[in-house]
Amino acid sequence: MGHKILYKASVRQDLKQIDSKNAEKIINEIRTILGSNPRTGEALQGEFRGLFKLRIGDYSVIYALIDDDVLVLRIRHRSNAYE
Numbered sequence: 001m002g003h004k005i006l007y008k009a010s011v012r013q014d015l016k017q018i019d020s021k022n023a024e025k026i027i028n029e030i031r032t033i034l035g036s037n038p039r040t041g042e043a044l045q046g047e048f049r050g051l052f053k054l055r056i057g058d059y060s061v062i063y064a065l066i067d068d069d070v071l072v073l074r075i076r077h078r079s080n081a082y083e
Contacts, residue, residue: 002035004069014075022057026075029056034063038070 015023033040033054041052041063054061055078062074 003038005031005035006066006069006071008071008073011072011075018059018075018077022059026056026059026061030054030061030070030072034061034070034072038063038065 018026041054044051044053050064051073052063052065054063058078059075060078061072064071064073
C-alpha cells in the first residue's frame with residue numbers, strides 16, 4: 001500500500017535552493033522510499049522528537065507521520081538541516 005506524500009508549503013523554497021538535478025532526485029527518492037515505507041528514516045530525538053530524518057545524498061529530508069500519510073517539512077543540506 002502506498003502512503004500519501006504531502007509537502008509543507010515552505011518545501012518549495014527549500015527545493016529552489018537546490019540545483020534541479022538534485023531536487024528531482026530527492027523528490028523521486030521521497031516518493032519511492034517514503035511512499036512504500038515511511039518508517040525507513042531515522043527517528044529524531046530532543047526538541048525534534050516525533051519527527052523523522054531521511055538522508056538522500058548530501059541532503060536531509062525532515063518529515064512527520066500523520067496517520068498513514070507523510071508530511072515533508074524540510075529539505076536542506078545536511079550542514080544546516082536543523083536551523
